[in-house]
Amino acid sequence: MNIEIDIEDSLPVFAQLIEQIKSAVLNNQLKAGDPLPSIRQLANDLEVNNKTVAKAFKFLERDGVIETKGYRGTYIHPDAKINSGIDINALIHTRLQAVVKELKAVGATDSELRIAFKNIVNDN
């Protein structure tokens, strides 16, 4: 299957890659265990920097859509279809919104929340 990017699109190239690979998994164009091209091959074919493709692969791996098996290459994750349906950004937004609402209800200020959030992110 083919992937197409538009370098003049407002959406960054790495995000276009993530979106299209997830969409291909959801549409059964890519199935669990299917091999993916190497970062170098994909970057050269799309005439983009290796780091751009590496960034997309890193996010896809974090989201459980792909898995890297050392020198054997990169493959579609066994749970890719379920994981592709999960929108991490939406999940973060919903969870944080609930926590912020709860803390504001007990009197926490915006600056206290920002400082606490920054410290927690830095500690982890």
Add this chain to the structure above:
Amino acid sequence: MYSNLIFYPIFIAQIWLISIYYPSIISSRVKHVLQNYPADEYPKLYTHTPDYFVKRLAIFQFVNGVNSVLGLAILLAVAYWDSQTEGKISEAIPMAYYIIQMLPIALLELFTFKELKLMREQNDASKRSATLTPRKLTDYVSVSLLASAFICYLIFVVFVMFVYNFDFAIDGKLVMNLVSMTVMNLFFAGIIYWNLYGRKSDPHQAAEDRYKQVKAAITGLVIVSIVSSLFLVAMLAIQNYDLRLLLPSFSSLFVQLGVILTIGRAIKAMDLKSTNFDVYRK
């Protein structure tokens, strides 16, 4: 001398094949493209005006013409020398002439490389596509052919070690032969890797045409590797069995075979009728 008589028709074949036959095929292909795919309909195919390519083609044809005349002059000189001395013709003659013959082809390759670079720079398309299928060497060349190349290389290594009595002196012939063959194969491996995973040289080329081009290049290199190993084994055998008089004919046949397997195969694989030129339209 009998062995010298064999050399003449073989050398004429070398002149014809490399300086007349293949250059004429290349020229007719370029003319076919210029006539059937004009710049106003296929602008992406042209980095310069058509006249620019016509002039370059004329230079290419002229240099090959000069090479053909030079070849005949060499042949006449060798025949004259042979009639006077009846000595052994040097195997360096077909090899040195082959290098001269390959100069216009090498310049053509360089010209194509520069034109494709210009084509990439002129490409203003914002949309780019790629396949999500990994490319593997075995998609382009059979395992049996790869195994044959490896086996032939091993045969060469073992043979050369026996011929030179395992004399691993750093400046000896054994080491020199082993190093040159290994370096050549590593060079081929580098070109194969570049073909497989490197940047698309033609930004507009259709995927199926790219596949055909890469397949022709890789298969050609693997076959040349096999032929080179076997050729050097045969050369060493000829030297050992006192058949040195056949060396010039053998050298000429080797370079001709190499050209047929690389240039000939590539021309056949990249058939113009099946090439997708629509990708170069406006």
